Amino acid sequence: MANLEWDKSSRWDPYFNMPTAREIELDLALGSDSWLSLLASDQPVPVPPPSGRHAIVIGGSMAGLLAARVLADHFDRVTIVDRDRLPVEAKFRDGVPQSRHLHALLKRGLSVLEELFAGLESELLAAGAVRLTGRDFLRMSAAGWARRFEGPPLIAATRELIEWSVRSRTLQHPKVSVLQEQEIVGLLVASDSATVAGVQVRARGSDRHQALTVPLYGELVVDASGRNSKAPEWLEAIGFAKPQETLINSFLGYSSCVFAPRPGFQADWKVLMLGDKPPAMPRAGALFPIEGDRWMVTLAGYGRDYPPTNMAGFMEFARSLRSDILYQTIKDAKPLSRINGFRSTLNQRRHFESLTRWPERFVVVGDAACAFNPVYGQGMSVAAMTAVALNHGLEEHFQRFGVADMTGFARRMQRTVAKASQGAWVIATGADARYPTTEGRQPRFVDRAMHAYLDRVIEVSMQDATVNEAFLRVVHLLDAPPALFRPAVALRALVGGRQPIVDPPIGQRQAALVGQVLTPV
Template sequence: MSHLKIANDTERQQAVVIGGSIAGLLAARVLTNHFDQVTIVERDRFPEKPEPRQGVPQSHQLHVLLTQGQRILEQLFPGLTEELAEIGAESVDWTADYQWLFLGGWGPRFPSGITTRTCTRNLIEARIRQRLATYNSIEFLEAGTVTGLLTNQGNTTVTGVRVRESDGTEVELPAQFVVDASGRYSKTPQWLQGLGYETPQKTTVNSFLGYASRWYQSLSREPLDYKVLYLMPKAPHKPRGGVIYRVENNRWIVALIGVGRDYPPTDEAGFLGFAHSLHSPEVYEAIKDAQPISPIYSYRRTENRLLHYEKLSRFPENFGVVGDAVCAFNPVYGQGMTVAALGALTLDQCLKQHFQRRSNQELTGLGRHFQKQLSKVNTVPWLMATGDDFRWSTTEGGKPSSITRLLHWYLDQVMLVSGESTEVYKVLIEVIHFLKPPTAFLQPSILAQVLRQVMNGHGNTDVVSKSFRTS
């Protein structure tokens, strides 16, 4: 699977993807709809089993595939959801099986049909990779580091990539289209600068959130009446939270969360002490006598970061950038894999439209058009993630505008109402899972309930303080 074949004919047939994580794998999948050969270049060697790997430092941490993301994966890989079930991924109804302590108190529990299979990111990535390995048009180059882009004489068009293989050999891999899916550590800004282009403007919003996570074979008290539990941090004074998440093979991931550099410890006593300090005892009670099967893993690279490729006045032809290489989110919101899936669909649509408009196979204008379309896809999740991070006074990267503060107030009212209304709570979960846009909060029935709450004098968010035990 790691053998490299150099294509002799690049007229239309070859595409290259830099990076073999979720965004890169999904980009490769849609590229097979338009190119005869797709090569995925990954600096790691892929594990034989669904295990963490060095190139994904957050792979030990909890990852959530939202319902919209699961639907897209099923569209791209029919039968994948059932495969995950057969391997042991639990079915979770995100209202019936989800115990959430948030601004509205404990979320109501009822069946909604908003479901996913909860499992590790490692399992999802491994199953997608195994599916792609069955495609004759897909080739993997493992332990290969892309050291630069190949271009034409005027540097106006990308014509492939330069790769350093595991033995140190440098090879040139020609391609008609190249996609950078190499994540937060993407070299594209430096490559563009070296080719005479501007580097993209970068926006960073950092709430200085950190995780400490541990895997368990069993918890202190089972069976539990939930499959996912989330004690949500509450701005401005309760920066700590915790998650219990069921994954395949009857295992659990427990993640402790701290905002504003209130990072959870990674030693045994500190981890338990942090759990005990949370505003409700569920996490501590679940792990105090539990059976851990892993060390405690820390992760603190959680800033939201957006590179504005869509604003560049010049952009090389036959090139695109996807996933975290463009837009990386604070992972506490669980958006990353789903936004990567939406980006893959956007790439597919842009390619379809481009080839429908042109009788020949040249790709002039495709890259810039795709980056502009991708920026539209990223806008809503970006505003959702950064808007929530701006609730914390310790957040760096700007200050909330008066409009953002107004939206905070209105969303607070929606969350307060949703603690009592299954109708509003379901809409809240649908927005979180990208099944409805945030404008759904403005529908008349929700507006009426919010107005009634405020008119009755119950709009002060302090009314939920009774749901939170003082730390």
């Protein structure tokens, strides 16, 4: 793990290589030269010369950190601006409220992270994260229990640990620094009215009307400020149109609680996943191991069937799932957190890539561009895939046009960002369309045909290793959804067995431990 010790008496924090909000105010007030790039002027500026090339990233969460990591290979310096104070440990912060809920890192995301930060997986495991394969899962889908095939590996840990590990590694890069407790409130446009020249920064919590807004200039601005990004409004304010949005809301709610297993609890599985069964059974639940030998238990309900946030209601909801095994497992476990609810699970896609006019030097990534219903655990992996695409895009662009010319890059990149999220979008929204309560997308004929085929794939994947692998490769974003239509998969899916597995795939002794009576054979 990264060494987090630093000289706390020093005014500058070498770990983050940054001043605090208060220090910036002081610098500005005193006219210090430590913020040469922050000039107090709201006037349009000439297109800055391409020297001392500086990239700015709005938001220091997963998408922003990963973007910053790859930008550091192409720019002289990279500044991440976040409105939160970023903890120096794996801790909760306000800007990422979803971190109180189940976060798993799919194989695709894991591979990219390892590529960008060699040894990161080992660091995560050393900090208590758990590496899982299909054999560790007791998984009940709409088609019954799944056999425990190997499957692609994934990492289970708290979101705080995953993000903190990535943050530590990103901020170790000598070209990356971070401005904390600073909020971006707008974009700066160059005098050609077509080029983003930087961002307007304001100290967080300062009076909206009186606070000094200072410009920060850069050759590329990447917005990674999440679902609630103000990029559409920022674009409008500098003379561009707002993008169209596709919103698909299945009114899914989460409630999550961290538990300590009851003393002496032992099982030959590590994960419990109980799926919903649309449209009649909108409830689902999952138990994943997290660092500290704890469990993260998340309950979910579609169509406003929100799981309660009080313990009695939480337990009752768990008991009402399609199997009571999750309830039996946690009923004697010790709650270690309060129960947190979460309802911002809307699928939201902003079609920046389709705007007829797009500014130079501005790219929107991560949830700010496309956010999904989180049940498939795709967001961090899509952010990772986008970072790789950003890297390739910059490499290609600079090779063709040289590092001094950014013309056309942002527009091309925005199209690539849209492509990177396409597979995940299809998976998340296709599943949501199965509920009549979902708004924004009612199933069309083609959806119904697709659902019928996918039902077959899922049904057969429960027992057929080949179909299971094909299905999981799509879920883990290793293959795009059309891979499920390859002849080898389609044939097996269409002729495969239909008899569902009715008992969890565990032995008698294991079953007794979690209150299950297996069907006699």
